[in-house]
Amino acid sequence: MAATLLTIEPRPIDPSVDHEIQAIVAGASTAETCNTDLAAAPWAFDDRPGYGPGSSMGDVIPTGSPRQGELPSEYREASAEELDARIVAAKRTLGDRVVVLGHFYQREEVIAHADYVGDSFQLANAAKAHPEAEAIVFCGVHFMAETADLLSGPDQAVILPNLAAGCSMADMADIDQVEEAWEQLAEIYGDMDAVDAEGLVPVIPVTYMNSSAAIKGFVGRHGGIVCTSSNARTVLEWAFERGRRVLFFPDQHLGRNTAKAMGVPLAQMPMWNPRKPLGGNDVQALEDSRVILWHGFCSVHRRFSVDQIAKARADYPGVRVIVHPECPMDVVDAADESGSTDYIRKAIEAATEPTVFAIGTEVNLVQRLAAEHPQHTIFCLDPVVCPCSTMYRIHPGYMAWVLEGLVEGRVLNRITVPGDVAEPARVALERMLAAKPPEAPAAAWENAS
Numbered sequence: 291m292a293a294t295l296l297t298i299e300p301r302p303i304d305p306s307v308d309h310e311i312q313a314i315v316a317g318a319s320t321a322e323t324c325n326t327d328l329a330a331a332p333w334a335f336d337d338r339p340g341y342g343p344g345s346s347m348g349d350v351i352p353t354g355s356p357r358q359g360e361l362p363s364e365y366r367e368a369s370a371e372e373l374d375a376r377i378v379a380a381k382r383t384l385g386d387r388v389v390v391l392g393h394f395y396q397r398e399e400v401i402a403h404a405d406y407v408g409d410s411f412q413l414a415n416a417a418k419a420h421p422e423a424e425a426i427v428f429c430g431v432h433f434m435a436e437t438a439d440l441l442s443g444p445d446q447a448v449i450l451p452n453l454a455a456g457c458s459m460a461d462m463a464d465i466d467q468v469e470e471a472w473e474q475l476a477e478i479y480g481d482m483d484a485v486d487a488e489g490l491v492p493v494i495p496v497t498y499m500n501s502s503a504a505i506k507g508f509v510g511r512h513g514g515i516v517c518t519s520s521n522a523r524t525v526l527e528w529a530f531e532r533g534r535r536v537l538f539f540p541d542q543h544l545g546r547n548t549a550k551a552m553g554v555p556l557a558q559m560p561m562w563n564p565r566k567p568l569g570g571n572d573v574q575a576l577e578d579s580r581v582i583l584w585h586g587f588c589s590v591h592r593r594f595s596v597d598q599i600a601k602a603r604a605d606y607p608g609v610r611v612i613v614h615p616e617c618p619m620d621v622v623d624a625a626d627e628s629g630s631t632d633y634i635r636k637a638i639e640a641a642t643e644p645t646v647f648a649i650g651t652e653v654n655l656v657q658r659l660a661a662e663h664p665q666h667t668i669f670c671l672d673p674v675v676c677p678c679s680t681m682y683r684i685h686p687g688y689m690a691w692v693l694e695g696l697v698e699g700r701v702l703n704r705i706t707v708p709g710d711v712a713e714p715a716r717v718a719l720e721r722m723l724a725a726k727p728p729e730a731p732a733a734a735w736e737n738a739s
């Protein structure tokens with residue numbers, strides 16, 4: 291649907307979600323946040339397990355989840371201005387020895403110090419493009435730092451400033467559950483390496499980039515491939531050329547939205563719940579399946595709803611609604627467009643006339659886009675301010691700590707993928723790169739701020 295062009299006066303917008311959450315908690319704003327804990331300093335929670343399924347939703351976190359060690363008091367007690375000055379000074383001292391990467395969903399106070407801003411794959415490639423850097427400070431979440439470690443040189447240290455920054459979606463598919471699912475499927479399909487008369491194996495495993503290195507390694511070992519939200523369709527086409535069906539994890543929504551757009555009937559997309567025998571399916575449903583969807587989701591993107599879209603359309607007739615494909619299918623269907631973070635950013639940049647955009651993705655990115663494009667009206671579909679709370683655990687205090695550690699010769703919070711996992715995980719990533727995405731993968735944005 292074409293958006294109505296409106297006369298919109300450019301206005302200054304504060305891109306900081308933290309400022310907004312602080313105002314809400316202080317009673318200075320009538321808006322709502324999903325989690326008032328976000329107004330507290332993240333080190334107040336460092337004694338809790340850092341991440342795991344539901345870590346941003348308050349449900350079960352697996353034992354053994356990492357915890358961030360205590361941040362020294364000099365960083366906890368420093369003012370925002372002092373932390374900024376220390377980060378700038380440390381980066382200046384380190385020069386080309388360090389590259390700082392900031393994910394699109396990262397808080398603005400961290401993005402201000404990033405050399406590159408992008409999605410997880412763009413940032414991993416930015417790391418790869420700097421072989422001279424001894425250290426890569428990855429301001430994102432755990433699986434992203436793992437991917438950067440897979441793609442960077444063996445002598446480069448990838449650092450996650452706060453170990454508690456995980457991804458609840460990535461942790462919804464753990465390696466034991468996936469191995470178990472594969473064994474159960476093999477009981478139904480037989481030899482998983484055997485090709486049929488059409489040259490197809492029974493199942494090709496496909497994992498979203500938002501998964502642990504262990505899952506990427508599993509996929510690499512079993513003839514499978516990684517996808518991003520930008521190239522999921524290309525990757526599924528690659529998989530259907532090689533397999534009768536796909537096992538897609540961890541995000542059911544990206545899998546369903548992509549396969550549906552390719553014409554796969556919903557009836558041939560059973561969901562695999564790892565807590566149930568055969569994932570909660572009968573044998574016939576699995577035999578008839580084309581895409582078996584893992585029971586995972588993003589706690590941020592599943593908040594978006596058809597009602598929010600209806601309200602946006604009522605409030606702004608002609609609004610252009612763009613949502614991320616991690617949103618549920620009914621939301622993607624009700625939107626005008628769906629696409630990756632990079633798609634959303636480019637769509638806004640390409641709009642030559644003042645336009646109203648309602649965006650269904652993480653609020654830090656939406657507010658930054660609104661601030662960067664004051665000629666448009668850009669707002670998050672979800673009226674409740676609800677950032678990715680695990681990524682929010684990265685704060686300038688942790689950045690200053692790891693950067694000053696590097697200045698002193700100490701590598702803190704290094705993320706390393708073991709060799710036996712890294713090798714097949716790289717194979718799965720290389721298959722994705724060779725699958726010929728429709729357009730060249732976009733580069734991360736060099737940060738001008």
Ligand code: SF4
Pocket residue numbers: 346395431456457458459460500588589590591652678679680681
């Ligand atoms: S926004 Fe969702 S998928 Fe992305 S890191 Fe946060 S929890 Fe994970």
